[in-house]
Amino acid sequence: MIKKIIVLLFIIFAFKGCTKDDICPPETATTAKLVISFNDFSNPANAKNVNLLSVHTDYENSVKVISFENTNEIAVPLSTTSDTTKYKFIRSTVRTNDTLTNIDRVMFVYRRQNDYVSRACGFNTEYFNVEENLVDEGTENWIKQVTVIRDTVNDENSPHVTILH
Amino acid sequence: MMKIAPTLLFCINLICGTLTMAAQKNEVALDTVHSVQKYGLRIGVDLAKPVRSLLEEGYSGFEIMGDFRVTKKFYAALELGIETKNWTEPYIASKTSGSYAKLGFDFNAYENWLGMENAITLGLRYGFSTFNQELLSYRIYTDNPAFPTQTIYDPQEYSGLNAHWAEFILGIKTEILNNLYLSLNVQLKRKFAETEPDNFANLYIPGFNRTYDYGEFGVGYGYSVSYLIPIFKKTEAPEN
Numbered sequence: 001m002i003k004k005i006i007v008l009l010f011i012i013f014a015f016k017g018c019t020k021d022d023i024c025p026p027e028t029a030t031t032a033k034l035v036i037s038f039n040d041f042s043n044p045a046n047a048k049n050v051n052l053l054s055v056h057t058d059y060e061n062s063v064k065v066i067s068f069e070n071t072n073e074i075a076v077p078l079s080t081t082s083d084t085t086k087y088k089f090i091r092s093t094v095r096t097n098d099t100l101t102n103i104d105r106v107m108f109v110y111r112r113q114n115d116y117v118s119r120a121c122g123f124n125t126e127y128f129n130v131e132e133n134l135v136d137e138g139t140e141n142w143i144k145q146v147t148v149i150r151d152t153v154n155d156e157n158s159p160h161v162t163i164l165h
Numbered sequence: 166m167m168k169i170a171p172t173l174l175f176c177i178n179l180i181c182g183t184l185t186m187a188a189q190k191n192e193v194a195l196d197t198v199h200s201v202q203k204y205g206l207r208i209g210v211d212l213a214k215p216v217r218s219l220l221e222e223g224y225s226g227f228e229i230m231g232d233f234r235v236t237k238k239f240y241a242a243l244e245l246g247i248e249t250k251n252w253t254e255p256y257i258a259s260k261t262s263g264s265y266a267k268l269g270f271d272f273n274a275y276e277n278w279l280g281m282e283n284a285i286t287l288g289l290r291y292g293f294s295t296f297n298q299e300l301l302s303y304r305i306y307t308d309n310p311a312f313p314t315q316t317i318y319d320p321q322e323y324s325g326l327n328a329h330w331a332e333f334i335l336g337i338k339t340e341i342l343n344n345l346y347l348s349l350n351v352q353l354k355r356k357f358a359e360t361e362p363d364n365f366a367n368l369y370i371p372g373f374n375r376t377y378d379y380g381e382f383g384v385g386y387g388y389s390v391s392y393l394i395p396i397f398k399k400t401e402a403p404e405n
Binding site: 002005006021024026028030031033057063065077078079080081085114115116117118119120121122123124125 | 254255256257285303304305306307308309310311312314315317335337349364365366368377378379
């Protein structure tokens with residue numbers, strides 16, 4: 001009888017090994033991205049697609065973050081280690097015999113706070129007082145105006161920033 | 166996965182219960198000699214914790230226990246212990262240290278043969294722990310390669326934490342020498358109150374062991390040696 005119980009005890013300990021605490025579930029609210037919508041400069045209430053858009057980080061080692069065709073809403077990450085994030089928004093216009101690219105630079109400035117999420121996900125970052133800073137190139141800018149709508153980034157439910165073009 | 170443990174324990178109970186009852190019936194008919202039951206205070210130490218302290222990096226612990234036989238089948242039981250444990254997850258490293266006490270009773274479900282003093286015990290405990298926790302380092306979770314995160318070393322100490330739980334203990338005790346017992350137990354715990362540190366969580370609670378984000382249950386085990394200080398003996402006429 002004692003042998004039977006010992007066997008059962010071993011079974012319990014074999015099962016106790018793996019749990020969903022061990023991996024961070026993808027649906028968990030970890031660090032939120034900055035949601036940007038693109039609207040029409042001449043009619044700011046209306047969404048306006050960008051035909052070919054790619055977003056790169058604007059540092060020495062520039063990294064492509066996303067690229068889209070015909071989109072009016074994107075989400076880009078903000079740096080969790082710095083109080084600023086610099087991006088290059090590259091719009092490409094395809095013409096019959098060449099492609100025009102127009103690069104505009106936007107810097108986002110904010111305050112950060114790290115919050116505990118869970119055992120497997122560690123911490124996330126919340127961003128407060130988000131401000132935009134568009135590098136002015138005069139008439140060369142394809143981005144006419146950048147407006148912060150929600151200056152706290154802790155969810156991705158609706159746009160934080162609107163870009164008029 | 167945690168839901169399986171209580172079910173299994175319940176099954177063990179059922180098996181123990183029925184087997185013991187079956188054994189009992191056979192003995193009563195044959196047994197006519199009076200049995201002597203020893204009553205007294207049994208004190209012991211958990212052997213598993215010092216062994217783990219030696220073998221496992223980032224762990225140290227010690228537990229003493231005592232039980233006092235109140236009736237033929239019931240024992241009042243107490244465990245006191247201290248534990249320090251480093252808990253490391255991919256995104257978090259923390260260290261918990263503190264002490265705990267568990268108070269309750271054991272019920273001996275095992276009907277011994279004449280002169281034997283073994284036990285299969287089902288016990289309940291109220292456990293509580295006071296402890297400190299230190300967040301040693303952490304990382305921001307990200308699935309985005311554009312901004313890789315770094316481990317942040319910014320130790321923060323959270324002191325004066327406590328936790329309360331109820332515990333079910335299933336144990337086997339064997340008398341290996343006169344009045345000297347070896348026992349093995351498994352514990353299923355359910356936490357019902359705790360003070361959570363601000364902007365962090367209790368990843369490990371002394372006496373309770375690791376916690377789970379998606380449930381209040383915990384598990385544990387013990388392997389202990391204990392000595393019975395006999396205080397008085399009762400002679401019992403066999404039941405007919």
